[in-house]
Amino acid sequence: MQKTLYLFASGRLKRKDNTVCVESEEGTKYFPVTSLRDIVVFGEVDLNKKLLEFMQENEVILHFFGHYGNYVGSFYPREHYNSGYVILRQAEHYLDPGRRLNLARKFVEGALANILQVLRYYQNRGKDLAPYIEPIACLAGDRLPLCGNIEELMAIEGNARAYYYDSFNIILEGAPFVIKGRSKRPPADPLNALISFGNSLIYTKVLTEIYKTHLDPRIGYLHATNFRRFTLNLDVAEIFKPIFADRVLFTLVGKKMIGSGDFERHGTAVLLKESGRRLYVKELEDKLQTTFYHRRLKRNVSYQTLIRLELYKLEKHLIGEETYEPFVSRW
Structure with a gap:
């Protein structure tokens, strides 16, 4: 079952093989990309193009919120299903x-x-x-x-x-x-x-x-x-x-x-x-x-x-x- 990953702590978000790696003051955690529906980011998170390409390939959307919980925007990968x-x-x-x-x-x-x-x-x-x-x-x-x-x-x-x-x-x-x-x-x-x-x-x-x-x-x-x-x-x-x-x-x-x-x-x-x-x-x-x-x-x-x-x-x-x-x- 796919889930939404919520990131509250600040840190780094990157690809590690077929997982999404989250590095923060709470430690390092790995999430199989196939288990993710989307990612909601509240903290100050660094990421790179390699990660975004990985998200696009696996149809995972990233939603970004500001420090105080206000919606900022989304990384909406190239549409796979558009007709x-x-x-x-x-x-x-x-x-x-x-x-x-x-x-x-x-x-x-x-x-x-x-x-x-x-x-x-x-x-x-x-x-x-x-x-x-x-x-x-x-x-x-x-x-x-x-x-x-x-x-x-x-x-x-x-x-x-x-x-x-x-x-x-x-x-x-x-x-x-x-x-x-x-x-x-x-x-x-x-x-x-x-x-x-x-x-x-x-x-x-x-x-x-x-x-x-x-x-x-x-x-x-x-x-x-x-x-x-x-x-x-x-x-x-x-x-x-x-x-x-x-x-x-x-x-x-x-x-x-x-x-x-x-x-x-x-x-x-x-x-x-x-x-x-x-x-x-x-x-x-x-x-x-x-x-x-x-x-x-x-x-x-x-x-x-x-x-x-x-x-x-x-x-x-x-x-x-x-x-x-x-x-x-x-x-």
Whole structure:
């Protein structure tokens, strides 16, 4: 089974025969390249062209984060699976306003449906979340189908997420942290820091999975395809952020696994320390390796596999085999 290798310590990353060698103050470790799906780098790591060629040959993506856990960029090796046919279909769906709007609406539809699933889960456990569920359900059921352009879709999603983030204080009642609205650059409190960090990881998770398909990550639908390097991963991540990133947040904070000592303030920004990032990625990886019964496939699959399956569904939509419907969690 392939895994994500997270590098927190500073050091050197190099090729050693058919392994990736990591040299740091924590010692020297070797990882068979065939065991790696991708590498996420947080520390100050030196590497050379020989290593990048090795990564390209073995289809391993590197994702780089800054010192404070902010996403910097990715080494996206030459595409091995890109299909000219699929890329043309992607472009056709983007250039046709109706088809683009339809796909963009599906991503928002999936995002709001999974947000509602999260809220109903906690409502069934005694949390008074009706003041948040009702307006989001109204946006999803009444307003979303009437949207006539991408800007209206983005506005509805933004309004829904504003209600959703306000609900965090009810879900996490009794926890040491509160959120006073969403703040991104910079995050103004620990909950915003966790949201930003988690979202960035989900973006990279989806990007890695796109690399294993025929899809081109540069052509998105909800997020405009422009001079930004990648957009399709941002679209698909909207579906998964509530059921991956937010559930990890609720576990870490709700069970008091993470505390004020795992954050630090830099001016107006509140950021995760390394200890907090380590806690987060462990919980996320545990979640992604969890399996559930997939009703359509009639077998158990992992949440990690679920991301790839979602991309296959999108690919089938683009080539006209099957209408795309976003995944909605049963949780």
